[in-house]
Each structure stands twice: as structure tokens, then as C-alpha cells.
Amino acid sequence: MSAMVSVVLAWTMATSGDHPVDRILKDAQASARVAVAERCDDDTFVRRSCLDLIGRIPTEDEWRQFRDQPDRSRWIEQLVARPAFAQHMSEVWTAAWMGFANDGQADRELLRMWLQDQLQSDVPFDRIGQSLIAGRGDSAVNGPVNFVLQHGDDAGVQVARQFLGVRLDCARCHDHPFANWTQDDFAKFSRFFSLVEMTDISRGNIRVTDRLAEPDEADMPRFLNGGRPQTSQWRSELALWTIRSRSFARNFANRTWYHFMGQGIVDPPDETHSVQQASCRPLLEFLADYSRRHEFSIRDLATLICTSEAYQRSSADPITDDNAVLLFAVHPLKPLTPEQLFDSIATAYQLKPDASERREFVQSHRGNVLDQDFVLTWKYRETCQQLLDRMTTDSLPTWSGDLDSVFLRLLSRHPTPAQRELCRTHSIETVAFALLQSNEFVFSH
Amino acid sequence: MNQPRFANSAMHSSGRHQRRTFIRQMGSGFFGLALLHRREHLFAAEATGQAKRCLVLWMDGGPSQWETFDPKPGTERGGPTKVVQTRTPGIHFAEGLPRMALHSESLAVIRNVRSPEGDHQRGTYLLHTGYRQIPGFPRPSLGSIISHEQPTKQMPGHVALGNGATFGPAYLGLDHAPFSIRSASESLATFRRLQQRRGRIELVRSLSAEFDALHQDDALRRRNQLLQQLDQLPETPFIDALDIAKESARTRNLFGEGEFAESCLAGFRLLKAGLPFVEVQLSGWDTHTDNFRQTRDLCQQLDRPWSAIMETLAAEGMLQETLIVWMGEFGRTPRINAQNGRDHYPDVTPVVLAGGPIRGGRSIGATNETGAVDGESHAVADVFATIFWAMGIDPQRQFTTEFGAPTQITDGGNPIG
Known part of the structure; x- marks a missing residue:
């Protein structure tokens, strides 16, 4: 094989065939006849990847390092391993789960620091979710219990939205106008948190536990698929049911994708559950499968996404149309x-x-x-x-x-x-x- | 933890359907007619046209109705507050409002508004948006709605003067976000700095040119529009309106001195410049301690500038076009506590309306000797429906949220008659 041919081959592999994300998207883009933007240049890539993975622009030194060794896949792997990755992602997820204000009883920063530690050791995301939904302990020392403390009566709605991509909010006052959710779904799902007890231990420290109760059949909570908990450990059962559901994997995949790509496969990502609205359903399912196979490692999923050509498309494309954005043929501005x-x-x-x-x-x-x-x-x-x-x-x-x-x-x-x-x-x-x-x-x- | 408490706002799905059909069938023609017949009490029959502007005087902390527009001297709960005779027989104001007493013929005092929110934050939200706060479903504030319905060119349509909270546009879009001004002079200084640095904006735009040419993105277009708006703002009357030193000595003297008075004067100038909505805030009404001395001071800060607003609006021929709303997050308890204060009392949330098509010289609803609403009461949503009606905005108007859900401009309110 001549040198010329091998260069062309390597180029073809890198640009169209080899990466599973690109394989799936290539088909979707071809059948929608979408023109695909060029690969972004190295300068753009360094800046974009640093902002997305470690939360800031590159230093001049980092920029030079990459210029000396412009291997994009190695660069991504190197960024994902840094403590700054865990810190940045902890801020991103904490903002989603806790909002931005730090004014209630909940200790937002403690939760964030806990999350950073988890991400630093690449703790699977399903275990993180489990701790947030079912955590018990003192809010001043136990990071994850601050999630339930923050949301109180609203915790059920937040679990549905943040971990399942289901917006139950509308069903609060009336049956959801488009989706299947009824007010009864809302009420019964919210009930999973009705045994939570919050006890003031000392100033700024609240103990989150669960009451033991044998409620009437009518007061029992209900999962969104109609099932009922088997024990009185309602929150623990909810946590297990949540992380085992397909929606959990899709939601995790779609939100992570949204962070890097600026556009969800289902958009807005708060409604990931509405899979029929996915712009590329096979991609969503592939990423959900991948996440489960990789034990919900954020690091692995981030690496997969950022090493794809889809992530490395240029944002500069004067022929942008809506379909190009929806099928990730051009990188949006964030x-x-x-x-x-x-x-x-x-x-x-x-x-x-x-x-x-x-x-x-x-x-x-x-x-x-x-x-x-x-x-x-x-x-x-x-x-x-x-x-x-x-x-x-x-x-x-x-x-x-x-x-x-x-x-x-x-x-x-x-x-x-x-x-x-x-x-x-x-x-x-x-x-x-x-x-x-x-x-x-x-x-x- | 309690069960969610929103069951009472539930609608059965069949009921909802009927209601929607009803609204669709009736349309706006019905709206105009029906209201014209029912509104003769609160709204002047001779009023021509609707209000074009709205000024909210926001009493941050929750104003005591006992020490302002619903005093009860000589009763057990009335405390030492004395009254002042107004120009309207049978209506008395608290002694701290002698100037406003002279304007009583222009004021409609609503004494029977009942709110469910006794918490500052939640009450402030309710009285700013007309809806109870629900996480995950933000509602646009009054100012954002009015800015949306009566858009201005080039100038912000929703301005808040003071230190209190303001609320955003929710699904109505960031063009209607509140422009918050802590003090007119501070804001003026910022604009002067901007004027000195117009070269900076020019350089920013030139340095962005190559990047812009390569990109087609709504976000980019929006930011460039904002840059242009900012660049042109100094050429609009907006900045000039903040410069209260340009007002005549006579008018400045009419408004008096102090932070609130200056904000009121700036607010008046902004309305005159063509803004559709201005909120001016007076803080300090959370009088859990020493209620009587504190409210006397507050009334003193309030009385003169408000009265000046009434007079200058009338002199400029603007009073009929300007709706004035005086309110805060709730009223205060009949009980006088051990610190000689009054606590939160949402059961009576005082509201006063003036200007626009409002017929003054009247009170609506009443409280009894123990301070409770006597007879019928109104919801906060009714106040909002009244404001919208007075502004010529259909109180049944529907919006669509960014998630595509239809929603009403008020939480089922009806204009107060």
C-alpha cells in the first residue's frame, strides 16, 4: 500500500466510519440529506474541549502542548482524567439538581463537594442517583441528603424530571396536556417522599430519615408504570425502580449529550422520556445501552461523545438549517x-x-x-x-x-x-x- | 412532609374542556361588552380609552392596612393610630397620609383582598405574578406582561426602582426582563460611563465581525441586537428621564427629598418618556416591632411623593392614561404583639388603585372591627384581572409556555366590580 493510500484510509476511518456515534449519525444525516459542516480546526477544538470538560479556556501552555501533539483522542482522555473534570461536571449537575440559589436549609455546596468526590473516583451515576433519592443522614455532613431537603414536597417531581426525563409539573394542577401523565400519577408518585422526616439537630443541621408507617391502601405511592412498592422502604424502592428503568439510562445519556453538544437528542432534555420526539432515536438507544454497559461512567460517556466527529464539527457553517442542528451536522454556539x-x-x-x-x-x-x-x-x-x-x-x-x-x-x-x-x-x-x-x-x- | 397542597386548583378534565370551548366561542368581542356593563362601579363610565401605562408603588415587607388605608381608631385592635378626614365622606385614612387624603376622590381603596401566602418570598411572588409559586413553572411578572402587551421600541419596557425583589418574564422572553435600578443617580452614572465608552462597543463589534460572518445562529443575532440596543439607548429619552436634576425646582420640591421621592420622580419621568411599566419600591414595611413609629415614618416617606405623582400626572394630562397600583405582599395582623408590632396577615392584603379608568372616591369591600374581611372577599387573581382590564388587556388572554402548554394570563381572576 502506498503512503498516499494509507493516509486516505486513515482519514476515511477518522471522518466517517469508525466511531459508532458517527456511523449512526451518518445514516440519519444521509437520509435527511443534511449537509455536514467541516471538522473544526485544532485551535477551536482545544478551546471547545477545555470549556466543556474542565470548565475554562486553555492556558497558552496547554494550547502549545496540543499544537505539539495534535492527537485529539489522547487529548480528550487526558482532560477527562483531570480533577478539574470532576469539579466542572459536579457544578453542572448540581446546578440542575439544586438550582443556583443557596438560600434554603439545604447545603448546596456540601452536595457539590460530595459529588465531585464521587466523580473523581468515577462512581457510577446510578449509584449517585440512588444516594440522592434514598439518602438518609445529617445535612451538615451528608452531601446527598441535601437533595431531598432542598425539594421537600417537590422531591418526586424533581426525581421524575432529573433522573427519568419526565415533566410531571404540568400534572400538578391538571392532567398533562400532551403526555399521558394524570394528576393522580403526580399525586401518587409524590407520595414516595411522604414518609420523609426532617428533624432539627442543631443550627444548620437537619436529620433526614423515614417514618415507619402502615398507611391505608389509598395512601400508597405508585410508580409511573403503575406498580406499587412491596415494603415500607418507599424511597429505597423508588431509587431502585428509577435506576433500573430504561428512562434512567436514556435520561443520563441525553443530558450528558446535551452538555457537550448544546442540543439534546430529545430537546429539551427535561422531556427525554418522550422518545418519539428524539431527532435520532437509534443514537439515543445506542448511548443508553453504552451507558449501562459501562456502568454509568460519566468519564466513559464523555470520552465517547467528545472523540466522535459529531462533537468535532465546526460551528462555522453558513448553510445551517434546522435539520442540520437537529442531526448534529453543525456545532451550535453555547x-x-x-x-x-x-x-x-x-x-x-x-x-x-x-x-x-x-x-x-x-x-x-x-x-x-x-x-x-x-x-x-x-x-x-x-x-x-x-x-x-x-x-x-x-x-x-x-x-x-x-x-x-x-x-x-x-x-x-x-x-x-x-x-x-x-x-x-x-x-x-x-x-x-x-x-x-x-x-x-x-x-x- | 405534607401532601402537595394544590388540589384546590384542580379542574376536572371535562370542566377544562368546556371552559376552553367557552373562551373560544366568546372571543374578545364578548369580553369588551360584558365588562362594560359590569364595571360601572370601579371604572368610570366616562373614561375614554384604556390606561397606557402602569405605575406600581410596591410596599416591600407588607404594609399595615391599619396604619394606612383602613384605620380603626378607638377599637381594641386599632392601636394609637389616629385618622385624617379625606375629601370623600365616610372614608378615612390614617393620620400619616394627609396629602393623599386630599386625593381620595381619585383613589379606589380595596379592603377585601385575601391572599393565601403569609411568607415574604411567596407573597411577593404572588403579588408580582398573580400566581402562587410552583417550582418548575415560572410565571411572568406584571411588569413583564405589560411590557409584552405594550412593547416599546429601543427602551426597556419593564423598569423597577428600588432594592426589593423583581421577577422575570418566564415564557414571555428576555426582552421583557425587568431593568432594575437601585438608584436613579447610580444608574445615570453607569449610562454616562457607557456614553464615554462608545468606542469600546464599536471595537467589540469590529473585532467580532469575522466571527459573525462565519456563523448563523440565533443566539449570535440576539446578542448583536442587544449590543445595538445598548449603543442606541443614549439617544432615547430613557437616560434623560433618569436625570432628575433636569426637572424644575418646583416639581422637585413637590416630590420632596429622600431615596423614595427621587425614585418616584425618576419613575414619573420614565412614564412620561413612554415606558409602559414602572415599579417603585419602598422598603421597611415588615413592622414586627415598633409598628406605630415605623409606619409613621414610612407614611411620611410615601405621602408627599405619591401625592406629587397624582398632581404632576394630572397637570400633564397623563392621569387618565396612567394606572397606579399601591400594594405589598400582605397586610398586618389585628393583634398587636408584645414588641408593639404587627405580624403578617395575608387574610387582608390592602390594595389601592388610582388613575386610568378607575373611578375614585370609593372603597371596595370592608373589614369589621376585629380586622377580618366582612362579607365577600377577592382573590389576588381578581386584582390582576382588574389591572389588565384597566390596561385594555383581555383578562381571559391565553399564553403558550415554552413547553407548548396553554396558560391563562391570570389564575382564574375576574375584574373587581
């Missing part, structure tokens, strides 16, 4: 979260801010105003007022370095000739500030 933004600014400016500065920044960017509305989403949600605040920020540290260093550290690339020309008349600090507010910086692409 606004940086406040956490990603803060850590990226600190990385670019080489600062070492403390945790309280970070909390304050994140809080001010979430804004109290929108707390109520916030569901975990990659939708762009900046308001006129937030943009105003950003544009009028005054206290920016000085920049040490030349024009290329500004572009490299903020955008992981060199300036274009036109940009060099544009920046000639501005101070380096002004350029850094402008790049910080530029679309290329505030979106992951």
Missing part, C-alpha cells in the same frame, strides 16, 4: 456559563482569585431576577442590563504581553491581519477588554 466565564477570565489574565470572589461574580451574573426562571440550558439568556454592566466594568487589571499574547490567551489563536490592523491604534488593555466582550469569547464554538 454561551459560557458564569462559572466558565469567571474561570476563563482568571485563566486569560493569569489571576488567582479566591472562592468568595468567584461566588460573588457567579451570583451577580445569574442575577436574582432570573433565578425563578432558570432551568439548566444552553440558551443565550443575557439581558440588556447584564450587557450594560459588562460593558461599563472599569477595574480591569493591566495586561503584560503583546497583541499575539492577548489573542492566544483569550481566543486560543493568533489575530487575523485585519484584526492586527484594527488593534494598532488601541492600548493592549483596551484590546483585551474588547476581546473579553466579543462574541467569539462569550460563546463556546
Whole structure:
């Protein structure tokens, strides 16, 4: 075989055939006659993968490391093994489970730290779910019980949504307008948490346990498939039923996919249960199977997704249509979260801010105003007022370095000739500030 | 843990169906006619046109009805609060509101609103959105709804002045998010800084140009629109309205001094500039201790600026177009506690309406000597339906949430007659 042929072969394998995700998507894209965007360039890939896996843009050193050895699969495996991966993913999942406010009785940060430890040791996601649903103990020392503490009467709805991709919310007041859920489903499913007892132990510490009771037949909870618990350990049975159901695996797969791809296979991911709405059902089923085979390892699933060509599509594609987005033929833009933004600014400016500065920044960017509305989403949600605040920020540290260093550290690339020309008349600090507010910086692409 | 408590808002599915059919059949023509016949008590028959703007005076913490618009001197629960004679026979206000007493002919005092929420956060949510708070189903706030129904070009349509909570647009979209202003002068300074740095926005846009040309994405389009809106905001009357120093000495004197007075004046100027919704907040009404001295101070802060708003709106010919709503998250208990304070009392949640098509010089509903509602009461949703009606917005209007579910503008409210 000539050298030329082997290069072409390797290229074909890498771009179309070998990865199971790409094999499935290729068929779907072909039958929908969707034009597929090019593979993103190396600079874009480094930036995108760092933001998605470790929650910040790459340092200049990291950028150089990859340029020296541009092996994308190895790069992903290396990122996934870092403690920063566990930390970033713990923030992502905690936001989904606990919201953003830290104002109730529940200790959000304790739960997050617990989750980070679990993810660091690659504890299977089904076991994590089990701890959250059925956990007992003191809220000041036991991370996962804070989930039940946070949601109180609403815990059933949250379990359905976060772990099964079922939105029971609508059935709270009336039967669900489209799906099959009835008010009775809602009431009976919520009942799984009706034996929970919360006892004040000391200030800031609440013990979460379960009462023993022999309720009437009419007060018994009911699973969403109609079954009943066999014992009085209602929450433990619910946890087992949840993690063994097919919906659990699909939900885990779809939410993880959503995090990396910015678009769910079922979208919004809160309704993963509605599989008939999947844009590519075979992909959803494959990822659910894969997750189960790999014992719900977030690390494995993240590696699988990020090493696919689908993940590495360019976001730059002027022929984008809705189908292309739905079938992952082009990478969507995702606004940086406040956490990603803060850590990226600190990385670019080489600062070492403390945790309280970070909390304050994140809080001010979430804004109290929108707390109520916030569901975990990659939708762009900046308001006129937030943009105003950003544009009028005054206290920016000085920049040490030349024009290329500004572009490299903020955008992981060199300036274009036109940009060099544009920046000639501005101070380096002004350029850094402008790049910080530029679309290329505030979106992951 | 308790069972979920939402059973009472349940509708049987057949009932829901009938109701939808009903709404579809009746449409808006019915709405206009039916209400015109029933509204003659609260709404002036001679009122032409509907209110175009809405000003909410938000009494953060829960205002005492006893010390404002429903005093009961000489009764066991009335405390030491004295009354002042208003221009309307039979209606008395608390002594702290002498200027507003002169405007009684423009005010409709609603004394029989009953709320189920005695918690600050939940009460504030209910009185801002008209719905009880349910996790996972956010409701748009009044300001966001009005901004949505009466859109402005280039300027924010929903502004809140003060330190209290505000609520977002939910499914109505971020164009209707509240623009929160802690103080007019602080906000003005921010805008002045922006004006000095217009070059910055220009540079940001130029440096984004190559990236933008390569991408087609709604998020990108939206951000570029926002950048443009921000760039053009200094050319709208919005920023000028915040500059209360530009107001005549006479008008400034009319509003008086203090943070609330300045916010009221800025609020008035924003309405005049064409904004459809402004909320001005006065904090400090959570008077669990020393209720009588505290409410006297609060009334003093409230009386003069509110009265100034009535006068300037009237002088500008804007009163008929501007609905004014005075409310907070709940009222306060008949019982005077050991700290000489009054506690939360959602059973009576005081509301006062003025301006627009509202016919003043009347009170609606009544409380008895023990402070409880005497006879019929109204739900918070009825207050919202009344506001929407006064604003020319169909109180039966339906929205579609981002999940595709149909939902009503109010939680089953009917305009108060």
C-alpha cells in the first residue's frame, strides 16, 4: 500500500466510519440529506474541549502542548482524567439538581463537594442517583441528603424530571396536556417522599430519615408504570425502580449529550422520556445501552461523545438549517456559563482569585431576577442590563504581553491581519477588554 | 412532609374542556361588552380609552392596612393610630397620609383582598405574578406582561426602582426582563460611563465581525441586537428621564427629598418618556416591632411623593392614561404583639388603585372591627384581572409556555366590580 493510500484510509476511518456515534449519525444525516459542516480546526477544538470538560479556556501552555501533539483522542482522555473534570461536571449537575440559589436549609455546596468526590473516583451515576433519592443522614455532613431537603414536597417531581426525563409539573394542577401523565400519577408518585422526616439537630443541621408507617391502601405511592412498592422502604424502592428503568439510562445519556453538544437528542432534555420526539432515536438507544454497559461512567460517556466527529464539527457553517442542528451536522454556539466565564477570565489574565470572589461574580451574573426562571440550558439568556454592566466594568487589571499574547490567551489563536490592523491604534488593555466582550469569547464554538 | 397542597386548583378534565370551548366561542368581542356593563362601579363610565401605562408603588415587607388605608381608631385592635378626614365622606385614612387624603376622590381603596401566602418570598411572588409559586413553572411578572402587551421600541419596557425583589418574564422572553435600578443617580452614572465608552462597543463589534460572518445562529443575532440596543439607548429619552436634576425646582420640591421621592420622580419621568411599566419600591414595611413609629415614618416617606405623582400626572394630562397600583405582599395582623408590632396577615392584603379608568372616591369591600374581611372577599387573581382590564388587556388572554402548554394570563381572576 502506498503512503498516499494509507493516509486516505486513515482519514476515511477518522471522518466517517469508525466511531459508532458517527456511523449512526451518518445514516440519519444521509437520509435527511443534511449537509455536514467541516471538522473544526485544532485551535477551536482545544478551546471547545477545555470549556466543556474542565470548565475554562486553555492556558497558552496547554494550547502549545496540543499544537505539539495534535492527537485529539489522547487529548480528550487526558482532560477527562483531570480533577478539574470532576469539579466542572459536579457544578453542572448540581446546578440542575439544586438550582443556583443557596438560600434554603439545604447545603448546596456540601452536595457539590460530595459529588465531585464521587466523580473523581468515577462512581457510577446510578449509584449517585440512588444516594440522592434514598439518602438518609445529617445535612451538615451528608452531601446527598441535601437533595431531598432542598425539594421537600417537590422531591418526586424533581426525581421524575432529573433522573427519568419526565415533566410531571404540568400534572400538578391538571392532567398533562400532551403526555399521558394524570394528576393522580403526580399525586401518587409524590407520595414516595411522604414518609420523609426532617428533624432539627442543631443550627444548620437537619436529620433526614423515614417514618415507619402502615398507611391505608389509598395512601400508597405508585410508580409511573403503575406498580406499587412491596415494603415500607418507599424511597429505597423508588431509587431502585428509577435506576433500573430504561428512562434512567436514556435520561443520563441525553443530558450528558446535551452538555457537550448544546442540543439534546430529545430537546429539551427535561422531556427525554418522550422518545418519539428524539431527532435520532437509534443514537439515543445506542448511548443508553453504552451507558449501562459501562456502568454509568460519566468519564466513559464523555470520552465517547467528545472523540466522535459529531462533537468535532465546526460551528462555522453558513448553510445551517434546522435539520442540520437537529442531526448534529453543525456545532451550535453555547454561551459560557458564569462559572466558565469567571474561570476563563482568571485563566486569560493569569489571576488567582479566591472562592468568595468567584461566588460573588457567579451570583451577580445569574442575577436574582432570573433565578425563578432558570432551568439548566444552553440558551443565550443575557439581558440588556447584564450587557450594560459588562460593558461599563472599569477595574480591569493591566495586561503584560503583546497583541499575539492577548489573542492566544483569550481566543486560543493568533489575530487575523485585519484584526492586527484594527488593534494598532488601541492600548493592549483596551484590546483585551474588547476581546473579553466579543462574541467569539462569550460563546463556546 | 405534607401532601402537595394544590388540589384546590384542580379542574376536572371535562370542566377544562368546556371552559376552553367557552373562551373560544366568546372571543374578545364578548369580553369588551360584558365588562362594560359590569364595571360601572370601579371604572368610570366616562373614561375614554384604556390606561397606557402602569405605575406600581410596591410596599416591600407588607404594609399595615391599619396604619394606612383602613384605620380603626378607638377599637381594641386599632392601636394609637389616629385618622385624617379625606375629601370623600365616610372614608378615612390614617393620620400619616394627609396629602393623599386630599386625593381620595381619585383613589379606589380595596379592603377585601385575601391572599393565601403569609411568607415574604411567596407573597411577593404572588403579588408580582398573580400566581402562587410552583417550582418548575415560572410565571411572568406584571411588569413583564405589560411590557409584552405594550412593547416599546429601543427602551426597556419593564423598569423597577428600588432594592426589593423583581421577577422575570418566564415564557414571555428576555426582552421583557425587568431593568432594575437601585438608584436613579447610580444608574445615570453607569449610562454616562457607557456614553464615554462608545468606542469600546464599536471595537467589540469590529473585532467580532469575522466571527459573525462565519456563523448563523440565533443566539449570535440576539446578542448583536442587544449590543445595538445598548449603543442606541443614549439617544432615547430613557437616560434623560433618569436625570432628575433636569426637572424644575418646583416639581422637585413637590416630590420632596429622600431615596423614595427621587425614585418616584425618576419613575414619573420614565412614564412620561413612554415606558409602559414602572415599579417603585419602598422598603421597611415588615413592622414586627415598633409598628406605630415605623409606619409613621414610612407614611411620611410615601405621602408627599405619591401625592406629587397624582398632581404632576394630572397637570400633564397623563392621569387618565396612567394606572397606579399601591400594594405589598400582605397586610398586618389585628393583634398587636408584645414588641408593639404587627405580624403578617395575608387574610387582608390592602390594595389601592388610582388613575386610568378607575373611578375614585370609593372603597371596595370592608373589614369589621376585629380586622377580618366582612362579607365577600377577592382573590389576588381578581386584582390582576382588574389591572389588565384597566390596561385594555383581555383578562381571559391565553399564553403558550415554552413547553407548548396553554396558560391563562391570570389564575382564574375576574375584574373587581
